[in-house]
Amino acid sequence: MRHLLSAADLDAATAVEILDVAGRMAATQQREIKKLPTLRGRTVVNLFFEDSTRTRISFEAAAKRLSADVINFSAKGSSVSKGESLKDTALTLEAMGADAVVVRHPASGAPHRLAHAGWIRGAVVNAGDGTHEHPTQALLDAFTLRRHLVGGGLDGAATGADLSGRRIAVVGDVLHSRVARSNVLLLRTLGARVVLVAPPTLLPVGVEAWPCATSYDLDAVLRGAHGELDAVMMLRVQAERMNAAFFPSVREYSRRYGLDARRLRMLPEHAVVMHPGPMNRGLEISAEAADSPRSTIVEQVSNGVAVRMAVLYLLLSGEREPATGTPTLPVPSPATTEGVSA
Amino acid sequence: MSHARPAGSDSPTPEFRAPLAGAADAGPAAARRAAGSRTVLESGEIARALTRIAHELLERNKGADDLVLLGIPTRGVALATRLAARLAEIERRVVPVGSLDVTMYRDDLRRQPTRSIASTDVPDGGIDDKVVVLVDDVLFSGRTIRAALDALSDLGRPRAVRLAVLVDRGHRDLPIRADHVGKNLPTSHLERVRVSLAEVDGRDEVRIESDARTQDATSISPIEGDR
Numbered sequence: 094m095r096h097l098l099s100a101a102d103l104d105a106a107t108a109v110e111i112l113d114v115a116g117r118m119a120a121t122q123q124r125e126i127k128k129l130p131t132l133r134g135r136t137v138v139n140l141f142f143e144d145s146t147r148t149r150i151s152f153e154a155a156a157k158r159l160s161a162d163v164i165n166f167s168a169k170g171s172s173v174s175k176g177e178s179l180k181d182t183a184l185t186l187e188a189m190g191a192d193a194v195v196v197r198h199p200a201s202g203a204p205h206r207l208a209h210a211g212w213i214r215g216a217v218v219n220a221g222d223g224t225h226e227h228p229t230q231a232l233l234d235a236f237t238l239r240r241h242l243v244g245g246g247l248d249g250a251a252t253g254a255d256l257s258g259r260r261i262a263v264v265g266d267v268l269h270s271r272v273a274r275s276n277v278l279l280l281r282t283l284g285a286r287v288v289l290v291a292p293p294t295l296l297p298v299g300v301e302a303w304p305c306a307t308s309y310d311l312d313a314v315l316r317g318a319h320g321e322l323d324a325v326m327m328l329r330v331q332a333e334r335m336n337a338a339f340f341p342s343v344r345e346y347s348r349r350y351g352l353d354a355r356r357l358r359m360l361p362e363h364a365v366v367m368h369p370g371p372m373n374r375g376l377e378i379s380a381e382a383a384d385s386p387r388s389t390i391v392e393q394v395s396n397g398v399a400v401r402m403a404v405l406y407l408l409l410s411g412e413r414e415p416a417t418g419t420p421t422l423p424v425p426s427p428a429t430t431e432g433v434s435a
Numbered sequence: 436m437s438h439a440r441p442a443g444s445d446s447p448t449p450e451f452r453a454p455l456a457g458a459a460d461a462g463p464a465a466a467r468r469a470a471g472s473r474t475v476l477e478s479g480e481i482a483r484a485l486t487r488i489a490h491e492l493l494e495r496n497k498g499a500d501d502l503v504l505l506g507i508p509t510r511g512v513a514l515a516t517r518l519a520a521r522l523a524e525i526e527r528r529v530v531p532v533g534s535l536d537v538t539m540y541r542d543d544l545r546r547q548p549t550r551s552i553a554s555t556d557v558p559d560g561g562i563d564d565k566v567v568v569l570v571d572d573v574l575f576s577g578r579t580i581r582a583a584l585d586a587l588s589d590l591g592r593p594r595a596v597r598l599a600v601l602v603d604r605g606h607r608d609l610p611i612r613a614d615h616v617g618k619n620l621p622t623s624h625l626e627r628v629r630v631s632l633a634e635v636d637g638r639d640e641v642r643i644e645s646d647a648r649t650q651d652a653t654s655i656s657p658i659e660g661d662r
């Protein structure tokens with residue numbers, strides 16, 4: 094694994110391997126001494142061009158638990174606000190010797206550009222780009238699902254397993270959700286069946302081509318229109334990205350697509366309730382559903398650290414060609430330019 | 436994304452690696468067998484060596500009090516379980532046994548393909564103030580044991596740590612020695628010691644495989660053979 098840019102890049106074997114390593118990492122986090130020396134001397138840069146609480150803290154905790162040095166960079170208060178380009182920021186990070194760059198960016202595709210433009214040698218991890226993807230969130234959701242649905246609440250019992258035959262409903266603002274896309278791709282790779290539930294205005298164009306079913310009717314899906322559900326994943330209504338009227342009113346959205354106590358009771362006994370956070374309590378999820386014993390929302394956060402430890406371990410350990418000299422840039426270096434002009 | 440598959444390089448017997456990695460190894464492994472290999476310990480000898488180590492452990496410890504056996508995956512765990520069964524037979528009491536994965540404490544993570552991580556399972560009661568016996572199949576460079584000592588210190592503070600190995604093949608890189616050895620095997624760097632155990636490989640056997648071809652010999656790092 095060189096970079097982690099998209100859930101689509103993961104085949105089933107690689108995804109299961111990441112989840113297995115995450116299980117081992119989670120076990121070390123139960124110990125009194127949680128720190129491991131594994132990535133001593135490596136530098137991980139958290140490059141955040143967009144606000145984030147849990148993802149940044151989660152990556153920071155993961156890197157620190159593996160003894161890597163962490164440099165946090167947020168666009169606010171940096172030279173980006175003076176107009177520095179992504180490329181110049183990347184070259185600065187390369188000069189500082191970043192072994193891995195965890196990047197969140199409002200533009201879809203920014204991590205891909207960072208990984209493949211030749212600006213940096215380090216591994217790139219996509220921590221959310223625009224409305225495109227958020228692969229580590231999908232991995233931690235899959236890890237949580239596997240622990241509950243296959244392992245009966247224990248990682249050890251689920252080692253090596255995928256999610257074949259499980260049915261998961263992803264409900265809410267699919268249009269603005271990078272979590273939904275990554276989850277659909279990864280869960281499908283792991284053998285699960287996904288049904289997206291949203292008002293037509295909040296489903297992206299081209300959703301028919303996604304490897305999943307879609308529905309506009311949450312109650313019908315909960316009643317089993319697409320088979321008995323094993324989990325329901327609520328998505329946040331991303332008001333900050335909504336520049337048009339996607340639904341008539343908050344109350345109407347909540348009534349038709351919110352997970353409340355009544356809908357919670359419609360779920361099968363074993364099914365879990367997930368939410369990637371941050372939650373809009375009372376909008377897409379009621380307090381009763383969020384705080385119910387079958388909610389895995391808090392557990393998802395702690396699993397996030399283990400999954401990100403696994404990703405960093407798999408990206409940063411293992412043989413790498415020795416890093417010597419400066420990175421090869423696709424643009425001509427000053428020396429070459431001189432040579433050509435002379 | 437090819438680096439992420441389980442590398443299986445912690446196994447001293449490539450022919451028993453995971454199927455993913457096995458295909459690439461079948462050729463050279465077969466060639467090495469042809470180049471010359473001999474069995475140095477057979478099933479009965481392995482059993483007798485373990486029985487002797489069990490008695491030595493009890494003699495050194497003056498009984499089974501506070502003993503905790505920790506096997507280093509993969510084959511060390513099988514050996515630790517067998518030793519625990521013998522101790523239980525001799526002393527008529529249960530000796531706690533667990534596993535200690537050292538992957539995340541190794542000093543060669545950047546020199547090898549990515550290693551998959553095995554489980555660490557410390558018995559109830561922990562290791563604080565206990566006499567921990569590390570159990571591994573082959574003692575070679577000593578780097579695995581160095582990593583194991585680091586891993587142990589993160590798990591607790593044992594009263595003493597001892598080392599029991601089935602085979603000591605020499606060539607230490609570090610000042611580490613075993614307290615209990617099943618068999619000392621003088622080997623050359625070009626040879627490879629393969630331990631097969633019924634629990635993992637379907638049969639009990641220790642073989643030395645000599646490497647006729649030098650390019651093959653250089654490709655086997657001493658650290659890999661240590662496991």
